Amino acid sequence: MSENSKFTARNLNLYYGDFHALKNINFEIEANKITALIGPSGCGKSTFLKTLNRMNDFVEGCKIEGDVLLDGKDIYKTDMSAIELRQRVGMVFQQPNPFPKSIYENVAYGPRIRGIKKKSELDEIVETSLREVGIWDEFKDRLHKSALGLSGGQQQRLCIARTVAVHPEVVLMDEPTSALDPISTMKIEDLAVEMKKKYTIVIVTHNMQQANRISDTTAFFLLGELIEAGATKDLFLNPKNKKTEEYITGRFG
Numbered sequence: 001m002s003e004n005s006k007f008t009a010r011n012l013n014l015y016y017g018d019f020h021a022l023k024n025i026n027f028e029i030e031a032n033k034i035t036a037l038i039g040p041s042g043c044g045k046s047t048f049l050k051t052l053n054r055m056n057d058f059v060e061g062c063k064i065e066g067d068v069l070l071d072g073k074d075i076y077k078t079d080m081s082a083i084e085l086r087q088r089v090g091m092v093f094q095q096p097n098p099f100p101k102s103i104y105e106n107v108a109y110g111p112r113i114r115g116i117k118k119k120s121e122l123d124e125i126v127e128t129s130l131r132e133v134g135i136w137d138e139f140k141d142r143l144h145k146s147a148l149g150l151s152g153g154q155q156q157r158l159c160i161a162r163t164v165a166v167h168p169e170v171v172l173m174d175e176p177t178s179a180l181d182p183i184s185t186m187k188i189e190d191l192a193v194e195m196k197k198k199y200t201i202v203i204v205t206h207n208m209q210q211a212n213r214i215s216d217t218t219a220f221f222l223l224g225e226l227i228e229a230g231a232t233k234d235l236f237l238n239p240k241n242k243k244t245e246e247y248i249t250g251r252f253g
């Protein structure tokens with residue numbers, strides 16, 4: 001395990017019932033970097049992402065073997081609760097999913113659940129979180145309006161603000177821009193690059209230009225296997241594996 005490793009997967013296998021969805025994955029995710037997971041549909045990218053904050057716990061018949069270490073501690077074999085884990089490892093989904101509440105309440109929700117009650121403290125967290133994702137000026141005069149009235153891009157940035165409001169260490173993003181227009185996509189990409197100063201980011205994307213633009217490391221999955229992983233520039237310029245080359249040059253998938 002290298003010094004800068006945030007997550008380490010060792011001999012990780014995952015089964016949905018009889019279906020072997022992740023096959024002996026060995027992979028390190030570096031702290032304060034953006035790691036992109038790429039590969040054709042159904043190859044296990046989201047499944048791998050969800051093993052990092054135990055989202056698969058909700059799936060009946062899902063069985064996991066091997067180790068997933070966060071800062072050297074196995075997240076499946078410690079007494080850390082899934083709730084505590086998900087505070088440390090937040091997640092942003094493909095479809096923006098704000099709660100049907102005000103902008104303010106969306107951001108204050110997590111801190112409130114974690115016991116913060118004082119209005120002045122919540123006000124500060126809301127402001128800091130919205131500033132952090134660059135939407136404070138846009139939203140400050142309508143904090144008490146419904147989040148559902150926002151555009152898709154604004155909703156996604158609000159969801160990211162909601163995630164950072166509980167001070168995670170890692171932010172997982174599952175195709176966060178695939179439902180967004182190009183300008184909103186660019187804003188999220190810029191934000192992800194800014195965010196890596198503070199967080200470790202793992203992003204699933206079908207958009208290879210996106211992986212190339214923003215990630216430091218790219219991992220290519222195929223049929224549940226991790227075929228190749230490395231520095232993004234190297235992987236796109238000089239893929240070592242023939243299948244990686246075929247995928248990134250658009251010859252399959």
Ligand SMILES: Nc1ncnc2c1ncn2[C@@H]1O[C@H](COP(=O)(O)OP(=O)(O)OP(=O)(O)O)[C@@H](O)[C@H]1O
Binds near residue numbers: 016040041042
């Ligand atoms: N809850 C589940 N139960 C059974 N099989 C599942 C479940 N979730 C995913 N799978 C299967 O596991 C495989 C990997 O799925 P996964 O969603 O991880 O792929 P992916 O690479 O993220 O795909 P996409 O790019 O289309 O989102 C697929 O064959 C999928 O059908």
